[in-house]
Amino acid sequence: MNKENYKKRKPRYNLKSEFHRRCDQLVNHSIYDPKTECWNWNGSTTGKGMWRYGALNVSFDELNIQRGIRSHRLSYMIFKGDIPKGMLVLHKCDNTLCCNPEHLFLGTQNDNMLDAQKKKRLPSHQGSKNANAKITEADVLEIRKLKKAKTSIPAIQKRFNLGRSTIWHIINRTTWNHIPEDI
């Protein structure tokens, strides 16, 4: 989602002006990268290295938030919805400072560890050169799930825009073998 268009998108929570002010803050404190479409958080951060996240203080009675929150989690809550208890908000783009809601998905702590493993294995600058980097761990899980549900290979290919052999390698675990069967 282009930052300039964010206001056209209907936020899940359409509450008070304070809320919209925070939306603005979220967008104004991030720098849009047209190449990756990431919203790179440019405000305060918390954590170090690959665990570095955007941080801000918010107080929304309606959202039951009165504390510091990580910017990507706030983005998820604003644009996508509630974060169930115990769930983490993970990045498809492997960029922990990114707040683009379209790059965010829910996962467990286990998913987060897998994500971290992947980052160590594949430094981000290599990402675009590596064919596997087009696929996220969420995609791998989804592809394997679809195959189990007897979805045809051509249908999976079409959905993920991947070659037949790439799909088979994922299913047969000759690639992405570090991702367990069920998480």
Ligand SMILES: [Zn+2]
């Ligand atoms: Zn991103």
